[in-house]
Amino acid sequence: MLVFVLKRITWAVLTLLVASWIAFVLVHLSGSTPGGVALGQSATPEQVYAYNTEIGWFDPWIVQYARWVGEVLQGNFGVSLIDGRAIGPDIAKRLPVTAALALGGTLLSAAIGLVLGVVAAVRGGAVDRGITVLTGIMLSLPAFWIGVLLVYVFAVQLRLLPATGFVPFDVSPERWFRSLVLPVLTIAITSAGFIARQTRASMAESLAQEHIRTLRAVGTPTWRIVYVHALRGASLPILASVAIQFIVLFGGSVMIELLFALPGIGQAMQAAVGAADLPFVQALVLVATLVVVVVNLLLETLNRTLDPKLRTS
C-alpha cells in the first residue's frame, strides 16, 4: 500500500512538472515578451528590454524554470502582466466558482447518466435503442449552444432564472443557487450522454457474467441482482467516466463561464490568453493539471476500496 501511494505521488509530481514545463516552453516560444505585454504599445524597445532584463527573461531557460518552480512552491504565482494583481489570490477566489459549476454539473450528469444507462442495459430492445439514440444526440450537442437555448427559454421567455451573472454563496445562498441552475443544467444535458453510454456498456457486461446465473438460481430478486450485484460490478468503469467528466468540465468550463458570465477559472483563462498574460497562463495550466492529478489519485484510491482484487493484492 505504501509503495502504491509513493508510486502514484511520484507520477503525480512528474505529470505536474511535464505540464508546467510545456506551459513554460510555450510562453517562451511565443512572440510576445513580459515587457512587451506589461508596458503596452506605447513603450519603447529600450524600456521593454530593461523590463525583461530585470525579471530575468534572458537567463537560461532552466534557471528561469527552476526559479518559477521555487516561487510556486512558496505559494507565489507572481503578478498579472496586465493589471499587476497577485495571481495566486485571484485564482483562489475563482476556484470555488468553477468547482461548484464542475461538481454540480458532474453530479447531475452522473445521476441522469446512471438512470439512462441502467434502464437501457436492463430493459434492452426498443427502450435500449431509444436511449442509445438519445444519448448519441446528447453527447453531440455543443454545450454553449444548448446554454443559449436554455437562456432563451428560462430567462428570456419564462423569466424564471437569471440569464447570466453570478452571486457568491456568502452573499445570498438562494441567488447563488439560482445563478448556477442554468449553467449546471447545460452541462448535465450535454455530459450525461457520455456517462449513460459507459453505464450501459458496463452494466450489460456485468449482467453477462456467469455469477448472475448463480444469483438467479438461488432466487435473488431482480432488483437486488441489478442494483446490488450488477451495478457494483459495473461501478469501476462508471466511476472512471464520472471522473473524466469532472476533469473535462474543470478544464473546459471556459465556454460555459463566458456564456453565463461566471467569474471562474475558465473566464480568467480566456482573458489571460487573449491578452497574452503569460504568468497567468502558466499558473492556470498548473492549477488545471493539479485538478486532473488529484482527481485521478482519488479515483485510484476509490477503485482500490471498491475492487476486492485490487484491495487485497
Add this chain to the structure above:
Amino acid sequence: MTVSTTAILTISRSERKRGGRLFRSPTAIVAVVWLVGLIVASLTAPLWLRYGPLEQDLSAVLQAPSAAHLLGTDELGRDLLSRIVTAAASTLALAVIPPVVAVLITVPVTLWAVRSRRGESVMNRVSEIVMSLPGTVIILAFIAAVGTNMPLVMTLLGVLLFGALYRIFFGQAKSLQKQLFVEAATVDGVRPLVASFRHVLPNMSTTVIVQFVLFFGVAIMMQAGLAFIGLGPQPPEPTWGGMIQTASRYIFQQPWMMVPTGAVLALTIIAANALADVLAGGAATPPPLVALRRKRAKSASTDAAYVVISTPAPTSASVPLEATALFPVEPITDYSDAVELAVGSPIASDAGTPSGVVASEGELIVEDLVLGVDGGPALVTGVSLRVRPGRVMGLVGESGCGKSVTSYALLGLLSPGLSVRSGRIQWGSVDLAQADERTLAKVRGHEIAFISQEPSRALDPMFTVGSQLSAAVRRLRGVGASEAKRVSGQLLADVGIVDPPRVLKSYPHQISGGMAQRVAIALALAGSPRLLVADEPTTALDVTIQAEILALLRGLVAERDMSIILVTHDLGVVADLCDDVSVMYAGQIVETGSVRDVLVRPEHPYTMALLAADPHAILDFEGTTRLASIPGQVPLPASWSTGCRFAPRCRFAQDECLTTIPLLSRAVGDGGVRCARRGAVRGRQEEWRQPVTIGGGEL
C-alpha cells in the same frame, strides 16, 4: 465444455462486413449524405449562393427567414445561409487534421509498443502523462503563445488525443498480437514489425476508422468552442462558433439567429458520431446471461397449468405412473403412440393438450420440451426426462447437443433470446415451463438449485463468500443475520471445507477452483433443495479435485435424499455417480435407461461411439484396442435433418435412417432408444474402434 450454446446467437462481425454494414444502415447513409452534401455545398457555394458571406445589407439586419434570406440575416444584414455554408468547408477540412495527426502518431507507436517490452513500459507511461494533461487548457495556452493559427491548433489537438487513442489501440493490438497467426508469421521468419503491419494493422482497421470519425467530431466541437470564446479564426471570417456567439448577444432582439447555425453544428457532430456508432457495429454489448424479465411462451395454454393444479395430486395420478414404471418394459409396436416421448404411451398425448401428468413430490418430469432461439432454430426438440427423488440422472453428450440449455430451462435461467416453445417441466403440481417469475422465485434455491460449470466465475467477485452465502441463507430460510452466519459456516463445513471462518471472509479470487465449487455447492444447499441441477460441475477442475467433488455430491444424495441432474460429457462421471442416464445428441435424447443398461449394453450407435471413444474405457477389459474417434461434428441446430440426426456420422447408417425415428423402448431394461436399426447394431460397439467409412458402413 466451456463453449456455450448461446454462442449461436452472437453474430460474428468480421472486418470485411464493415462496408456492408455502412450501406445497409439508413443512419449511416443519412450521416454520409449530410457530411458529403455539406462539403459539396460549401465548395460550390460561390456558384449558387445569392449573397456572399461578407456581403452586408444594413437595411435588412436581424431578419427572420424570408424568401430573400432563407435562414434570415445577422446583425450586419449578412445572409446566414451563406455564412453557414461558407464556414463548412474550412471547418470540416480543419477537423480532419486532429484524427490524421493522432492516428499517424499512435499507430506506429502502438505497433512498436506491442512488440517490445521496453516500448510497452515507456509508451504506457508517456500515454498516462499525456492523458493527465488538461487538454483544453493546454490548447488555450498554446493559442496564447502562437496565436489563432487553426491548422497548428488542430495539430496540437491531434497530439493531445494520442494518450486516449494509444490506450484503445494498444489494448486491441495486444490481444491481436497474442493470436496464433501473428505468432506463426514471426516463427516463419517474417520480421516482427512487418508481421505487425501485415497481420495486426488490417485487423485493427475498424477501430482506427471508428476513432478517426469520433475525433473528427471532437475537432469540429473544439473549433466551434474556440471560435465561440473568440479564440478561433478572427472576424469577419464566418465560423459556426463565432456565429453562435453573435447570436447569443442578440438573443433579446432576434432569438431565431441562434437556431440555424447551432442546428447545423449539432447535426454535423451527430452525423459523425452516428457514423462511428454504425461502423463500430452499433453500440454492441454482450446480451445479459439470464433473462431478467420472463416472456411468457406464446403457445402457453394457461389451462394446462390449471388442469394440472386442479388434478388431485399426487395420490390419483401417481398410481398409473407407478404401474407403468419409468420406462415401459413391453416393446411398443405402434410407433405413433410413442413419438418423441421417453415415458411411453400412458403419458403420451397429442401435441398441445396437457396430459394431466402430475409429478409426485420431489419428482421432476420433463415432457416434450422444445427450446429455441427466438426467431431462429430450435436448440432442443422434444426432450423428456424423469428424475425421481434420491436418484441421479446423467445428461450426456458432446458439446453443442443442448445439455446445458436444457439444464438452464429447468429453472427458467435461459438467456434472453432463448425460450421454451412447448413442452412441460413438471415439478410437483407446477409446470415450470409456464411459471411466472413469482412461482419460479419460490422454486429456485428452495426446491431446485443449480451449480454452474465454472466455479471461479460462478461467485460474484465483488462480495465475500460469507456475504453471498449469508444473503442466500437469510432469504431462503427466512432467518436473521447472526443465524444466517452460523448456518453459512455449517454449510461450508458440510461441503468439506476445513476452515469455514477463513473462507467466509475470503473473496472468490482468493480461493481455489475446487474450493469455489464447494462454496457454489454450499450456496446451492442454502435452501435445502430437493433437486440439484449440476451443469458440468467438475469439467473445469483438476482430476483429483473432480474426484473429491464427485464424492461430495454422492454423499449429499445419500444424506439428504436429494436428486441430481448431472450434465456432463464424461462417461466416467456418469458411471461413478448416476443411477439413470440420458444421452443427448443434436437436441434430442437418443438413448435413456439405467446406467448399467446404457453403459454396459448400449443400443444406440452414438452411445456406443461415445463409449468407444472414452479414454477411461470402462468396458475395455482387454486394454488393447484403439480408441475410437467419431468422424465429423455435431450438426448446428439450423441444419438438423428430419431423419436420424446422427446418421451422417454413423458407421451403421442406411437408407432407413433418413425417416423420422421415435424413441422406442430398449431391448434390455427400462428406457428408450432412438435408432431405426437398433436390432441390427446391438452389441456391435467394438466396431467403432475400426477405421470408419462414414455413412452406410455396411453397404
